[in-house]
Amino acid sequence: MAKILMIYSTTDGHTREICQRLVQVIEQHDHQVTLIPVEDAANMDLQLFDKIVVGASIRYGKHHQQVYDFIAGNQRILDSKPNAFFSVNVVARKPEKNQPETNPYLKKFLKQIAWQPQELAVFAGKLDYPGYSFRDRQIIRFIMWMTKGPTDPATVIEFTDWQQVENFGRRVSTM
């Protein structure tokens, strides 16, 4: 049994939901998972864990600054254990952009950080127009219009391929 630390960065909760599915899969493999938001990661003793997983969503083209800070501050310890990273964004709803090698945000992110995660994944996120502020809703609808996605302001749609999430959970279990 391995002790796994899973750290997530979310704005609207979807990345946490993905983590919760990963936890289910990993616990079925008899490992123990501690799930925490990146805001709380500074209080954790990372040495207590056998593996570390980081997951973060994209907002206006970027993962949250706290994700960069956590990685920069813990580079050595991340490199010393089996480790993984996944990104959540809606561009990944497109089949030609849903792999670590083809997703523009993940590719750019990996160039910006020194850490090279052992396992990588990218998952399509969720759109929830009614849940967004007026400004965010208008901007995201415009981006969706440009990229041929849904623009109806009543749209709530989860693009996530849960099979892909579960496969990643199995990879994390055995890494």
Ligand SMILES: Cc1cc2nc3c(=O)[nH]c(=O)nc-3n(C[C@H](O)[C@H](O)[C@H](O)COP(=O)(O)O)c2cc1C
């Ligand atoms: C204000 C806002 C900005 C976003 N910007 C992007 C973006 O630039 N590119 C993208 O692919 N997805 C973008 N998304 C989609 C999110 O990545 C997606 O909704 C994801 O599921 C959010 O995960 P979270 O709830 O864990 O934060 C954006 C969503 C919101 C609400």
